[in-house]
Amino acid sequence: MPLAISNHALRMSGGIERYALTLVRGLHERGIRPVVLAKSFDATLPEYQWVDAIHVPVGFLPGKLRDMWFDWRLRRLKLRLDLRPLIACNQTGAADIAICGSTHPGFLEAMQRPARRIDRWKTSLERSHLENARVIVAHSRLMAEQVQRFYGIHADKIRVLYPPVDALRFHAVSDDAREALRAKLGLPTGRATFLLVSTGHRRKGLDRLVEFFRATDLPVSLAVAGRPIDVAAPNIRYLGYLGDVENAYRAADFTVIASRFEPFGLVGIESVLCGTPIVVADSVGCAEVLREAGGIRFSLADDASFERAIRQALERWRDGSHRVRDVSAALAYDPSVQTHLDALLGEAARIGMA
Structure with a gap:
C-alpha cells in the first residue's frame, strides 16, 4: 500500500503548500516515493520528480464547487488504488491522517465574519475531514482546542505536531x-x-x-x-x-x-x-x-x-x-523535517497503516 499525500497543489505557495513540499522532500531523503494527489502541480520543482503525481482536474467547475468535487474524487481514487495511509493536507473525508493547519469556524470567528452558504459548505467538508480520519494532526495547541470546541471531537483522537521547516533553505548567514x-x-x-x-x-x-x-x-x-x-x-x-x-x-x-x-x-x-x-x-x-x-x-x-x-x-x-x-x-520544539516525519509516520504505524 503506497503512502499517499493529498493537497490542493504541489507548488511554492502558502503555508500548507510549503508543508506538503517539505514532507515530500523529507520522504525523498528516506528513499520513500509517495503518491501525491492534487488539483495542480508545478512540474519545474524538483519535488515533482520525487512523487507519483495524480492530477485531479477541477478547472471545469465553478470555484465554489471545486473543493467538494476534489473530495469526491479523492474518496474514489483512494478505494480504487488502495491508497493507505492517506495523509490529507486539504479537507477531505478520505483522510486517514487529517492534517489540521486551520479551522474555518475559527477563521470566521477571528475575522468577525458571518457564515454564508459557502462557509457552511466549507465547514461541512472540514467536519468530514476531521470526523472520518483515524487521527488528527493539529499544527498547534490552538488548533487542537478549536477542533474540540467547534467539532466536539475527543482529545484522544488529536495529536499536536508542530510543523517542520526546511533548514537547508532557512538558516542564518554571516x-x-x-x-x-x-x-x-x-x-x-x-x-x-x-x-x-x-x-x-x-x-x-x-x-x-x-x-x-x-x-x-x-x-x-x-x-x-x-x-x-x-x-x-x-x-x-x-x-x-x-x-x-x-x-x-x-x-x-x-x-x-x-x-x-x-x-x-x-x-x-x-x-x-x-x-x-x-x-x-x-x-x-x-x-x-x-x-x-x-x-x-x-x-x-x-x-x-x-x-x-x-x-x-x-x-x-x-x-x-x-x-x-x-x-x-x-524554540521549544525541534523543527527538523526528519523529527516531524518520525512522529507522523509513527502515527501511521500506530493506526496500523505503515
Missing part, C-alpha cells in the same frame, strides 16, 4: 552577508527594521501595523513582502513578492506577526532559523513554542502592549543582543 542583503533590499541604516510577510493584509493585521509605524517617532521601519500595499509613509517600505523570502528574514532585524488569525505561522519559525527574532501576538500558534531568545510576545487586545514589545525589541537591537545565535534556545 554578518557580512547579512549586511549585503540589507543593502540589496534597501533597508535603512540607523533604524530597526520589522518585516511583515503577507498575502492577506487584513488577516495579517497590516492596518494595525501601518497605524503604529506611521505615527511613531521611534527609530523603526516596517518592510512588507508579499501582496502590494497602498501605503505612503517615510518609514514603511514595500519589498515586492519575494521568491527568496529567506533573504528578507536574514536582512531584517525582527519579523512581526500581528495576525488576527494565524493557526501556526510558519513565517515565525522560518525567521528564527534565519537568525531573526519575532515580535508576535500571543494568540498566534507559533507563540506556543517561542522562548525568550526567539522573540517577544504582545496582545492584540491591548494596543499598549504592542508598543511595549517594539520598545523592548529596540532595547535588544541597540545593545546588539537581538540576533538568534542558538535555535534550541529560541
Whole structure:
C-alpha cells in the first residue's frame, strides 16, 4: 500500500503548500516515493520528480464547487488504488491522517465574519475531514482546542505536531552577508527594521501595523513582502513578492506577526532559523513554542502592549543582543523535517497503516 499525500497543489505557495513540499522532500531523503494527489502541480520543482503525481482536474467547475468535487474524487481514487495511509493536507473525508493547519469556524470567528452558504459548505467538508480520519494532526495547541470546541471531537483522537521547516533553505548567514542583503533590499541604516510577510493584509493585521509605524517617532521601519500595499509613509517600505523570502528574514532585524488569525505561522519559525527574532501576538500558534531568545510576545487586545514589545525589541537591537545565535534556545520544539516525519509516520504505524 503506497503512502499517499493529498493537497490542493504541489507548488511554492502558502503555508500548507510549503508543508506538503517539505514532507515530500523529507520522504525523498528516506528513499520513500509517495503518491501525491492534487488539483495542480508545478512540474519545474524538483519535488515533482520525487512523487507519483495524480492530477485531479477541477478547472471545469465553478470555484465554489471545486473543493467538494476534489473530495469526491479523492474518496474514489483512494478505494480504487488502495491508497493507505492517506495523509490529507486539504479537507477531505478520505483522510486517514487529517492534517489540521486551520479551522474555518475559527477563521470566521477571528475575522468577525458571518457564515454564508459557502462557509457552511466549507465547514461541512472540514467536519468530514476531521470526523472520518483515524487521527488528527493539529499544527498547534490552538488548533487542537478549536477542533474540540467547534467539532466536539475527543482529545484522544488529536495529536499536536508542530510543523517542520526546511533548514537547508532557512538558516542564518554571516554578518557580512547579512549586511549585503540589507543593502540589496534597501533597508535603512540607523533604524530597526520589522518585516511583515503577507498575502492577506487584513488577516495579517497590516492596518494595525501601518497605524503604529506611521505615527511613531521611534527609530523603526516596517518592510512588507508579499501582496502590494497602498501605503505612503517615510518609514514603511514595500519589498515586492519575494521568491527568496529567506533573504528578507536574514536582512531584517525582527519579523512581526500581528495576525488576527494565524493557526501556526510558519513565517515565525522560518525567521528564527534565519537568525531573526519575532515580535508576535500571543494568540498566534507559533507563540506556543517561542522562548525568550526567539522573540517577544504582545496582545492584540491591548494596543499598549504592542508598543511595549517594539520598545523592548529596540532595547535588544541597540545593545546588539537581538540576533538568534542558538535555535534550541529560541524554540521549544525541534523543527527538523526528519523529527516531524518520525512522529507522523509513527502515527501511521500506530493506526496500523505503515
